[in-house]
Amino acid sequence: MKAAKVFILVLIVGLIVIQFVPSGIPGNKPEDDKNIINSDLLSDPVTELIRKSCFDCHSDQTELPWYSRLAPVSWVLANHIKEGRSHLNFSEWEGYSEREKISKLAEIKDEAESGGMPLKSYLLMHPEAKMNPEEVLLLVAWTEEVSARILE
């Protein structure tokens, strides 16, 4: 066999074998989870925006695409979801202290203004999640308003 054929064979066998390694994608929690961000804090447009652009990595209600079943892509998704939830989880929001909320709101504002979130790799597969300039302004104004309410 030529080296190229051996290489392709090894690659195919390798891809099959890694499908048996668990992806580690964390599970979802029920929608009525008690610590989910209080709806009083959210207007409809803000709810829609964060659901569309942030919830897949920053809540316990991740909607997984079909390719989330395919290793090694699934490992990357697992990592984004775990990391994303550990930095900011809207499903855990009401469990954060006031101090944590204020610091997370400031981080959300920074990420929105700098265009750092949603992650670029996510936008490739979810172009609809990209925030337009009005949506960025909406999210920034929301972070300021909620911080002001906490500090009142």
Ligand code: HEC
């Ligand atoms: C594809 C998954 C994904 C999506 C979608 C996503 N994030 Fe993230 N986010 C991450 C990951 C992973 C991290 C941690 C690593 C990092 O900072 O890059 C993170 C970190 C953060 C942080 C913490 C930054 C810090 O300084 O520690 C904030 C705030 C944040 N994201 C806000 C958002 C907002 C707001 C949205 C929606 C507009 C969003 N993210 C969408 C994956 C995501």
